[in-house]
Amino acid sequence: MLMSMDTHLLRTFVAVLEHRSFSRAASALGYTQSAVSQHIAALEADLGARLLERRPVAPTPAGTRLMEHAPALLLRLDAARADIARLPDARPARLTLACSPAALTPAVAQALAQLHTATRLLDAEVRLLARESVLEDVLTARADLGLVDGVAAPSDPLPLPDLGPTTTRAAAEQPLAVLFPAGHPLARRRSVRLTDLTQARWIDAPDTAVPLDRLRAVCRTDGFRPRIRHRGTDLHGLASLTAADLGLTALPLPLAATFPGITAVPVEEPRLVHRTELIHTAHPTATAQQLADLIPRHGEAAS
């Protein structure tokens, strides 16, 4: 009766927790409530521990532990499938590029344009995603190439989770800036120390380059408490929140300087840069490699 933690079971487990309901998870997965119930029961029997509280549905401690593994496992399972699926095809002419919000720089756009004229490329697609989703898209072959941005020490790689075999390469490094509303007292300074701003009001924008928990990690502090949260990839909207004095934001300096009502001040301390990295699988398609070669580089690294 004890199966070896079948992937089906993990999938429904995750779905149940996402939907906080057996029945909703069931219809989402195309199963019966009964089947979902049996799946969870089987998992619990297999692992010898209760995983979920019911009514309301919530994870037990053991369920929480399992949840720390299951999504990554399922993602990697999909990645493996995708890696094999894209192996033998006559390459479809479509090229898909997944980008986190601030990673789509003019240089990238130019590279795309070059490729377009050079190869009479039929179809290219750019997907703007939350930074967490880019790696996922590349691993599952929803995108041929990815561009993620974030903050790091100069010439350090971004700390990306290692969910499968990928290759990473620095595409750009730009100075990091804090955005102030135009009249802000600190807006006249030539540079700021991040460590002076731990107690300021910040906007947490977890889908963009600089989630606040990253700033906390990089500055080794537990300041940077968010006043409000901004979800999504709309940097212009984010900047306008700052312009309205709802809180501070950090963005790459050249980009930050383009927003109206904003004064961007470079970060002086700690020594940080806004870095963009190019991601592709260990075995990129030919066109993907072509585009990758057209995107300027700024150093090198691989995983």
Added chain:
Amino acid sequence: MLMSMDTHLLRTFVAVLEHRSFSRAASALGYTQSAVSQHIAALEADLGARLLERRPVAPTPAGTRLMEHAPALLLRLDAARADIARLPDARPARLTLACSPAALTPAVAQALAQLHTATRLLDAEVRLLARESVLEDVLTARADLGLVDGVAAPSDPLPLPDLGPTTTRAAAEQPLAVLFPAGHPLARRRSVRLTDLTQARWIDAPDTAVPLDRLRAVCRTDGFRPRIRHRGTDLHGLASLTAADLGLTALPLPLAATFPGITAVPVEEPRLVHRTELIHTAHPTATAQQLADLIPRHGEAAS
């Protein structure tokens, strides 16, 4: 008919490639040859690609791709199971510490001794493993605590693969040294540049702190070509190979200085250290935490 890449199938797939034979894999797994054959057939049907060549058994390109994912997947599956299994137990009194070869320093031994007297600890075990295996042991709960060593830039973390939720902490940083046989012309120098030694004869010791591919990565060169390879965790034997002029080795300076027939010369450029890191799961056992707290620290980081 298409299953969702069942974990059984992956397990037998890996076993078949490890044993290079359907029949040997079958008996290793407690199956019939027939069952193994059916497993592989099912996987190939599911993924729509031939995975193995038969007679002799060897991976096809698609099989190679799958092999880039399957072991990590299975490891993480075991890690999840272990994470849950060790959750509710009344703690068994045994504490297991997994160490890579040069990570077991006097400070660690002292910490163990302290714990032993402080808690009248019934049973402690130290496992000396190849550096790759330490993380694996911690994830699967074969060890409560891990110590891995390697080279990195000062105060940079070691690049460990992210195969599951773990916490990492620097335990020590020591100067890195190159080992020369006692009479070697360079052995009289006060320090050496690694970049001057890319063309020298090296011993590759992939199970110890400084595999040559790591040196290549860190020096951004493709030198450091191995003359011979040394497997295993026996540093004394490794040093004696160097003493016999079979090739150079890099080790932490204080340790290197203890070997007879060897002159250890500190590395001056690039700026590198030998670093030891303490690993435990995100939810360590009480005794594991106790020991961890007794081991001196040298900075901090988490994943």
Added chain:
DNA sequence: AATCCTTACGGTGTTCGTAAATATG
């Protein structure tokens, strides 16, 4: 009472082993 999850039960389809067939070197 309504909603939601669990349990009982039967049909369908899958998995395994035995054994015969087939391919390879």
Added chain:
DNA sequence: CATATTTACGAACACCGTAAGGATT
């Protein structure tokens, strides 16, 4: 011809859905 993998087949079993049973709000 010997060894190794595949295929055929039947029995045991697992899985899902229907439907009835509990539990919780």
